[in-house]
Amino acid sequence: MVPFSILDLAPVAEGCSVADSLAMSRKMAIAAEENNYLRFWLAEHHGMAGVASSATSVVLSHLGSATNTIRLGSGGVMLPNHSPLVIAEQFGTLAELYPNRIDLGLGRAPGTDMQTARALRRNMDAAVDSYPEDVLELQRLLGNESQGIKAVPGFGTNVPLWMLGSSLYSAQVAAEFGLPYSFASHFAPDQLIQALTLYRRHFKPSEQLTKPHTMAGVMAVVADTDEEARFLFTSAQQQFVNLRRNGNKPFPRPVDSMDTMWSSSEKYMVEHMLQYAVVGSKASVAFQLSSFLDTTQVDELIVSMPIHDSEARLKSLKLMAEVRDSLVK
Incomplete structure (x- = not known):
C-alpha cells in the first residue's frame, strides 16, 4: 500500500481567527494519526491572510504535544529565508522533544512576496544562489561529526531531510544529494513526470537513502x-x-x-x-x-x-x- 500523508497549510478560514486555525490543525493531526496517515506536514508561508503556518517549527511542536506516533515535518521550510544553523536548532529541538518523528522538508522559493522575503533575510539573492551549499551545511549541523560551529540542539539528531520542489532544478539537487524527493503537483503540475524521471535516473545513493524515494502532492x-x-x-x-x-x-x-x-x-x-x-x-x-x-x-x-x-x-x-x-x- 502506498502510504498517505497530510499537507496542512493551517488555513485561516473566512470568519475564523488564527487561533481557530491553529486549533483546527491540531484536530487534523490527531485525526490523521487515528486514521493511520504516515506524516503530517506544514508549509511555510509568510504575510498571507489565509495561512497561519509561518512559524512552522512552533506549530509543529503544538501538534507534537497532541499526538504520539505520526511523523511531523515541514512541507517545507523555505531554506533561503533562514540560516542553516537556525533551522538545525529548531528541528533539532523538535527531534529531542518528539524522537524519531520529525521530518525536515526543504524548499527554495521564498513562500511569500519579494518585499516580505527581503524582510525575512536581506541577502535573498545570495541565499538562493547558495541553496545547495546551505542544504549540505544543514545536513552537517544535524549529523554526528562536529566540525566548527555546533548546533545545540541539533547535533547528532540526524533529522531526515527531504527535497521539495516544482521544477527540474529541485529534482537534480535531490538526486545529486541522495535525498527523498517530493513534487508539488498539487499546484504545479507541468513538470511532474519529467522531474520524477530525472530524479530516478540520476539518483546517487547516500547515507540517508540507498535508492530513489518519491512523493507527490494532490489536493x-x-x-x-x-x-x-x-x-x-x-x-x-x-x-x-x-x-x-x-x-x-x-x-x-x-x-x-x-x-x-x-x-x-x-x-x-x-x-x-x-x-x-x-x-x-x-x-x-x-x-x-x-x-x-x-x-x-x-x-x-x-x-x-x-x-x-x-x-x-x-x-x-x-x-x-x-x-x-x-x-x-
Whole structure:
C-alpha cells in the first residue's frame, strides 16, 4: 500500500481567527494519526491572510504535544529565508522533544512576496544562489561529526531531510544529494513526470537513502457525493483566483457556482494548475487516485484538503483514509 500523508497549510478560514486555525490543525493531526496517515506536514508561508503556518517549527511542536506516533515535518521550510544553523536548532529541538518523528522538508522559493522575503533575510539573492551549499551545511549541523560551529540542539539528531520542489532544478539537487524527493503537483503540475524521471535516473545513493524515494502532492476533497465535493472545492478555486489577482484574503467560503467568480482565462489557469486535484465521492476519488498512482509510480502520496468548513475537512480526511484502504490489492 502506498502510504498517505497530510499537507496542512493551517488555513485561516473566512470568519475564523488564527487561533481557530491553529486549533483546527491540531484536530487534523490527531485525526490523521487515528486514521493511520504516515506524516503530517506544514508549509511555510509568510504575510498571507489565509495561512497561519509561518512559524512552522512552533506549530509543529503544538501538534507534537497532541499526538504520539505520526511523523511531523515541514512541507517545507523555505531554506533561503533562514540560516542553516537556525533551522538545525529548531528541528533539532523538535527531534529531542518528539524522537524519531520529525521530518525536515526543504524548499527554495521564498513562500511569500519579494518585499516580505527581503524582510525575512536581506541577502535573498545570495541565499538562493547558495541553496545547495546551505542544504549540505544543514545536513552537517544535524549529523554526528562536529566540525566548527555546533548546533545545540541539533547535533547528532540526524533529522531526515527531504527535497521539495516544482521544477527540474529541485529534482537534480535531490538526486545529486541522495535525498527523498517530493513534487508539488498539487499546484504545479507541468513538470511532474519529467522531474520524477530525472530524479530516478540520476539518483546517487547516500547515507540517508540507498535508492530513489518519491512523493507527490494532490489536493483532495472527499464528500458523500460528487456534487457536495465540487461545492466544497470552490473555496480552493476562489483562493487561486484571489492569488492571481494579488488579493490577500482569508480562505473563502464555498459558493454554489464559480461562473461569476472568474473570467474565462482565470478559469483555464485554475483548472490547469489544479488538474491533479481529486474531488468527489469515495468511488470517484478512488478512480482518480488509481490513475494518478499508476502514472506516477510514487512511493508516497501527500494530500492537502482545502475545505473551509472544519467538520467537512475532518470528514474528508476520514473518507480519504477509507479510499486508501480500498486501494490495497
